[in-house]
Structure formats: C-alpha cells, structure tokens
Amino acid sequence: MEILKIAQRAVFCYDSGMVKAEKAKRIISSILYITIATSSKDGNPWNSPVYTSYDKDYNFFWVSSPEAKHSKNIAENNRIAIVIYNSTDPEGTGEGVYIQARARVLTDPREIEKALTFHYSRKNKPARPVSYFLSHSPRRIYKAVPEKFWINETKKINGHLEDIRTEVKIK
Numbered sequence: 001m002e003i004l005k006i007a008q009r010a011v012f013c014y015d016s017g018m019v020k021a022e023k024a025k026r027i028i029s030s031i032l033y034i035t036i037a038t039s040s041k042d043g044n045p046w047n048s049p050v051y052t053s054y055d056k057d058y059n060f061f062w063v064s065s066p067e068a069k070h071s072k073n074i075a076e077n078n079r080i081a082i083v084i085y086n087s088t089d090p091e092g093t094g095e096g097v098y099i100q101a102r103a104r105v106l107t108d109p110r111e112i113e114k115a116l117t118f119h120y121s122r123k124n125k126p127a128r129p130v131s132y133f134l135s136h137s138p139r140r141i142y143k144a145v146p147e148k149f150w151i152n153e154t155k156k157i158n159g160h161l162e163d164i165r166t167e168v169k170i171k
Contacts, residue, residue, distance in 0.1 A: 020168045024097045024151050028084055032122070034060060036103070036144070037081040038073035046070055053118040057171055060144040061115040063133070066105065071142070078102045080144060096152045098165055101144040109134065115141045146171075 034052045039045045048070040050062040060082065064071045074080065080103045085096035106112045112130045119141070120127035133141050150165040 017169065020151055020166060021170045023095065024149055024168050024170050027086075027095055027097045027151070028054065028058065031084050031086060034062075035083045036062075036070055037083070038070045038103075039077055039079075040073050041076040046073055053115075053122040055114075055118050058146055058149075060099075060101070060146075061119050062142050063119070063139050064142055065138055066140050067138075071105070071140070074103045074105070074142065078104055082144060082146075094152070098150040098152070099144075099146045100148040101146045103142055103144040106141045106143055107134075111143070112141050115143060 032051055033049045035047055035049050037045060037047050046069050048064075048068070050064060050070075052060050052062050054060045066072070066075070080101050082099040082101055083096055084099070085094055089095070106115055109130045112133050113127075116127040116130065116133075131137070133139055149168050149170050151168055153164055153166050154161050155164050156162070
C-alpha cells in the first residue's frame with residue numbers, strides 16, 4: 001500500500017509540475033514575439049510586442065532603440081512583465097506563459113555577442129557585428145531575467161469555468 005501511495009505522489013508531481021513546465025517551454029519555443037509590459041517611474045504602463053530569443057536559462061533578448069518608450073521605462077524601472085501567447089488561437093483555447101522579470105540594456109561586448117548568437121540563430125541569419133549595438137548606434141540589445149513563470153489553466157470554481165494562473169518552475 002505504501003508503494004502505491006509513493007507512486008501516486010510521483011504521478012501527481014509529474015502531472016502537476018513537469019507537464020506544466022513542459023507546456024510552458026513548448027509555448028515559449030513556438031512563439032517568436034513576446035509582449036513586454038513596462039512602466040515609468042511614475043507608474044504609467046506601456047505594452048510592446050518585440051521579436052525575441054532566449055537562452056537555456058530562459059533569459060529573453062530583444063533589439064530595441066534606447067529611445068523607444070519601453071526602453072526608456074526600463075531605464076527608469078527595470079521591473080517588467082512578459083506575456084507569450086498565440087493571438088490567433090480560437091476563443092477559449094489559448095495557452096499562455098506569464099513572466100515576472102527584470103530587464104536591462106546590455107553594454108558588455110561579450111554579453112552582446114552571446115545574446116546575438118541566440119537572437120540571430122533563431123532567425124537563421126548571420127549575426128550583425130557587436131558594434132552595431134554600441135556607442136552611437138540606434139539599437140541596443142535588451143535582456144530580461146525571469147523571476148517567476150505562470151501558465152494559464154481552466155478550473156471549475158463554484159460551478160463556473162474560470163481562467164486562472166498557475167506558477168511553474170521551468171529552470
């Protein structure tokens with residue numbers, strides 16, 4: 001009987017943890033754009049879709065102008081939220097990953113080179129030179145380091161289907 005309880009707990013952990021983490025990873029790998037939510041130091045919110053890439057630790061990278069509103073917000077307040085989802089899914093079928101992160105512009109040439117490797121390999125194009133993202137160039141590489149991940153799920157609450165968020169560990 002004890003072996004059965006241990007096996008049931010293992011299946012529960014697998015279903016509730018690993019399957020949900022794999023779902024999050026699948027969504028992340030299948031979507032090319034993320035939506036980043038930033039806010040100014042005064043709390044004024046702003047959303048921006050950006051083409052993204054990521055590394056094995058699920059740090060996200062994108063290219064933006066330092067003059068873009070979301071980039072200026074990140075310079076003032078590095079706390080961001082990210083949503084990754086397929087906006088063409090039919091109503092009631094969408095899956096998403098929600099992320100709490102901290103973002104910053106990359107200034108170290110070695111970090112930029114590494115980020116460019118992820119970014120351009122996802123596009124199947126040769127990377128631009130690091131100098132293109134430094135000094136007087138109009139573009140920079142940004143990096144978001146996630147703190148928490150959630151996925152959406154549907155649960156029945158008081159007889160009604162509700163869309164909820166469930167935290168997952170994917171690292």
